[in-house]
């Protein structure tokens with residue numbers, strides 16, 4: 001089995017080292033990861049400057065780009081064969097609920113899914129630096145075996161969040177749905193030495209709703225959360241509502257201001 005491993009915390013992060021080690025028991029591992037931390041870059045793709053790749057050890061490549069760049073370069077350039085699975089992580093910090101579209105870790109798995117390759121994103125739900133990357137990586141390797149044996153449903157990848165606990169304290173995995181986060185009040189405003197305001201987004205810990213069946217609910221109770229995700233963002237429940245709107249008046253010419261455009 002050929003396994004492509006990536007992350008968004010950078011090629012030297014403890015989570016990706018643990019993940020690559022665990023997956024070497026499952027197959028041939030190639031690591032293609034950002035050369036520095038690129039957390040919260042989401043699904044960004046680098047289009048406006050060239051990318052450089054450095055093979056820092058045999059089978060371990062550092063890229064001066066995003067996780068999505070890494071998946072593209074790994075699959076199309078660096079690996080001689082299409083990987084059987086892409087595993088992204090182990091991220092420092094959970095990727096739960098509404099936060100997942102910010103995540104480079106999750107987006108790397110999403111990118112692989114777009115290419116028709118099975119993928120798993122793995123995150124250690126910790127508020128600090130994280131202690132138990134090896135336990136999370138060991139679970140990810142076992143789950144990767146299951147995915148390789150069974151395949152995944154079409155257009156589906158797995159978002160895994162593991163509590164930051166030693167292996168013997170982890171409760172068994174549970175299949176969950178994506179949870180909900182409460183937004184607001186998490187921008188910190190301060191004054192710099194020259195008297196100008198500056199702003200820091202995400203200054204406080206995110207607050208999730210403790211809804212049974214969700215990723216957050218599971219992780220909060222020491223359980224490993226496995227959420228099947230898909231790519232389509234269409235809200236099918238609202239299609240009929242939008243179709244009932246009369247949009248015929250919203251033609252482009254109706255909204256044009258009179259007179260020449262400057």
Ligand code: MN
Pocket residue numbers: 008009038039040091092105
């Ligand atoms: Mn990260």
